[in-house]
Structures are given as C-alpha cells and as structure tokens.
Amino acid sequence: MSNKLDLSIIIPVYNEEENILELYEKLCCVLSVLDKRYEIIFVDDGSTDNTFETIKSIQDSNIRILRFQRNYGKAAALSCGFKKSRGEYVITMDGDLQDDPKEIPRFLEKLKEFDMVSGWKVKRQDPLSKTLPSKCFNKLTRFITGVKINDFNCGYKGYRKEVVKNINLYGEFHRYIPALAHWRGYTVGEIEVEHHPRIHGKSKYGAERLLKGCLDLMTVTFLMLYKKRPLHVFGGIGLVLGFSGIVISIYLFSLWVTGTGIGDRPLLMLGILLTVIGAQFISLGLIGELITNSRNNDDYIIKFDSYELENGR
Numbered sequence: 396m397s398n399k400l401d402l403s404i405i406i407p408v409y410n411e412e413e414n415i416l417e418l419y420e421k422l423c424c425v426l427s428v429l430d431k432r433y434e435i436i437f438v439d440d441g442s443t444d445n446t447f448e449t450i451k452s453i454q455d456s457n458i459r460i461l462r463f464q465r466n467y468g469k470a471a472a473l474s475c476g477f478k479k480s481r482g483e484y485v486i487t488m489d490g491d492l493q494d495d496p497k498e499i500p501r502f503l504e505k506l507k508e509f510d511m512v513s514g515w516k517v518k519r520q521d522p523l524s525k526t527l528p529s530k531c532f533n534k535l536t537r538f539i540t541g542v543k544i545n546d547f548n549c550g551y552k553g554y555r556k557e558v559v560k561n562i563n564l565y566g567e568f569h570r571y572i573p574a575l576a577h578w579r580g581y582t583v584g585e586i587e588v589e590h591h592p593r594i595h596g597k598s599k600y601g602a603e604r605l606l607k608g609c610l611d612l613m614t615v616t617f618l619m620l621y622k623k624r625p626l627h628v629f630g631g632i633g634l635v636l637g638f639s640g641i642v643i644s645i646y647l648f649s650l651w652v653t654g655t656g657i658g659d660r661p662l663l664m665l666g667i668l669l670t671v672i673g674a675q676f677i678s679l680g681l682i683g684e685l686i687t688n689s690r691n692n693d694d695y696i697i698k699f700d701s702y703e704l705e706n707g708r
C-alpha cells in the first residue's frame with residue numbers, strides 16, 4: 396500500500412468524549428462522497444476522560460490515533476499531526492463539533508488557489524467574553540503581521556502539504572500559522588465558515604490565553620521583522636536607552652554642579668531603573684524566543700501511535 400494519500404484531516408482533542416462519534420459520522424458523510432484517499436488523525440492531547448477509548452472503538456482503517464502522555468496543548472497536538480500526516484492536502488479542525496465538516500470541499504476548492512486557507516468564523520458562536528478580545532486581537536495581528544485575513548483564531552484551516560511540513564509550532568503559535576506561512580512566502584487565503592455553539596464538554600481556554608497570545612504576538616512580530624538580524628533590534632533599543640541614560644546623567648550632573656541637590660528625585664531614579672530593567676528583560680525574553688523558535692521544539696511524548704502499529708504489522 397502506498398503511503399501517499401490525497402487528504403489528511405487533523406483533529407486535536409482534549410476531553411471531547413461526547414463529541415467524537417457524532418463528529419466522525421458527520422465527517423464520513425462528507426468524505427464518502429469526495430472520492431479521495433484520506434486519513435482522519437485524532438491527536439488525543441492527554442485526555443483524562445474516555446476520549447481515547449471512544450476513538451479506538453471506531454472500526455475504520457482510515458482513522459489514525461496519536462495519544463500524548465499528558466496535555467501538551469493544541470499547538471503541540473497540531474505539530475505532531477502535521478509531522479505524521481501523509482495527505483497532499485491537510486485540513487485541521489476542532490473536535491468539539493463547532494467546526495462543520497461540510498466546509499471541507501470548500502477548503503479543498505480554495506486550496507487550488509492558495510497554499511493555505513484559513514477559516515473565518517463570521518458569526519462566532521461563543522460568549523462575548525471570548526469574541527470581543529478575539530476581535531481586538533485579530534485586528535492587531537492583522538495590522539502587525541500584514542496578513543490580510545479577518546480571523547487568526549479559527550482552528551479550521553486547510554493547507555497544501557509543503558506548508559505544514561515547514562512550520563515550527565509551539566506555545567500558542569497555532570494562532571499565528573497564517574503569519575508564519577506568509578513570512579515563509581506561502582500564499583494565504585480565507586473562506587467564511589459556519590460556526591456552531593459548543594453543546595457538549597467545556598472550552599479549554601480561559602483569560603490566560605489572552606496574555607499568552609499577546610506575548611506570542613510580540614515574538615511573531617520580531618521573528619517576522621528581525622530574525623536574521625536580532626542585533627539590529629536589540630542594539631537599536633540599547634542605543635536609544637543608553638543615549639537617554641547619558642543625557643539624563645549629564646542633566647543630573649549639571650544640576651549637581653550648580654549646587655541643586657539631586658537626592659530628592661527618587662521617582663526619576665526609579666523610572667530610569669525600571670525602564671532599563673524592563674528593556675533588559677524584554678530583550679532577554681526575545682533572544683530566548685528566537686533561539687527556541689530556531690530549534691526543534693517537539694518535546695511531547697507520544698504514548699500511543701497507530702502509525703507505528705501499522706508499520707509494525
């Protein structure tokens with residue numbers, strides 16, 4: 396049997412036991428009329444419910460399961476699925492029935508035109524506490540990265556094989572795949588997709604995602620702009636700060652020479668101190684991120700790998 400397939404559907408799942416079977420049935424309805432050789436890759440991201448057992452109970456040779464030792468996060472799950480996938484085209488979707496399998500043919504159609512296609516949840520069926528920050532975040536990301544799409548958050552996406560094999564994901568980076576792909580020279584398109592409310596199970600993300608998202612956005616920005624010459628950005632900041640420091644010192648020195656005491660300006664000193672320390676921390680963090688991003692970040696442990704079982708047969 397050739398290892399080559401037309402299509403891989405990658406679905407990261409974390410405690411989605413009630414959604415698996417219905418999702419599988421819906422997928423089958425769509426895929427059975429597509430006339431394509433496909434695989435459905437469920438990446439069980441360390442579920443603690445019966446997600447794994449439920450997937451395993453499905454008797455279908457088109458299904459592959461990758462199970463993590465613990466919960467590593469959606470980006471790791473996608474990254475693992477990307478590495479293992481064998482399809483010429485790859486679709487990623489959430490496993491909570493919020494993404495509708497009926498959109499798959501539309502993704503494939505659009506992929507004739509673009510290297511990757513991102514879904515746009517025009518009417519997002521989530522609470523305002525999620526949709527509002529997401530809107531701001533999307534606008535900011537669009538502005539900073541220059542990628543002209545409306546919805547970076549959507550997990551429903553389609554890719555040509557070469558894109559997924561050349562993207563390095565970690566942290567919360569799954570939300571920046573369009574930016575990373577664009578940066579690598581791939582074309583990025585967008586289609587509107589229907590979004591359903593979550594019926595079973597709970598959303599896995601809370602407020603901390605926003606904070607992480609902001610920090611990751613900084614990394615992406617610096618990566619896109621300065622990866623080749625980090626010194627130009629850190630050196631630039633250093634020069635500006637250093638120069639300001641010298642100017643302030645000269646000013647304080649002149650006050651001291653003319654007999655004005657400078658001991659009564661604790662706030663000024665604190666301001667300078669904090670600025671310098673803050674800048675140092677940001678720079679250090681960014682250097683760390685740049686190093687992290689340029690090495691292989693796959694630190695997940697796979698507990699069960701149906702690909703290995705197949706090969707061992």
Ligand code: UDP
Nearest residue numbers: 407408409440468469489490491598599600
């Ligand atoms: N997910 C995952 N690992 C995690 C968190 C989520 O694999 O650590 C999966 C989850 O099971 C779902 C998808 O990622 O299939 C999207 O998660 P969720 O519905 O919680 O996100 P939201 O739609 O609320 O943004």
Ligand code: MG
Nearest residue numbers: 489491493593
């Ligand atoms: Mg969801």
